Amino acid sequence: MNDQGRFDFVPTPSSVEKFERFHVKNPHVYQLFKRYALEASIRERRFSARTIIHRMRWFTQVETDDPDGFKINDHWSPYYARMFVEDFPQYEHFVERRTAPKADQL
Numbered sequence: 001m002n003d004q005g006r007f008d009f010v011p012t013p014s015s016v017e018k019f020e021r022f023h024v025k026n027p028h029v030y031q032l033f034k035r036y037a038l039e040a041s042i043r044e045r046r047f048s049a050r051t052i053i054h055r056m057r058w059f060t061q062v063e064t065d066d067p068d069g070f071k072i073n074d075h076w077s078p079y080y081a082r083m084f085v086e087d088f089p090q091y092e093h094f095v096e097r098r099t100a101p102k103a104d105q106l
Contacts (some may be wrong), residue, residue, distance in 0.1 A: 019079045030083060037052055037094070049078065050077045053076070
């Protein structure tokens with residue numbers, strides 16, 4: 001039989017699995033997310049998780065001397081927002097939460 005044109009299907013991990021792998025390897029990212037979310041909660045009644053992610057990027061890329069920079073996927077913001085609300089239920093209405101992206105959108 002000719003194998004030409006055949007390919008083996010390799011399933012891609014879901015966005016949740018990708019996020020979980022990232023989080024396990026980079027727990028400091030969530031610590032920074034919590035820090036900035038709690039800081040914002042002092043002055044704001046509602047805040048975007050994506051804005052917190054952008055603040056984290058600014059701090060790590062502009063204000064630190066890390067030559068590698070700080071890489072974080074925009075699509076992780078819904079997951080960090082949900083983790084934050086799970087850890088701090090009193091802020092349920094503070095962090096905007098939207099639908100998390102599907103695996104094929106990452």
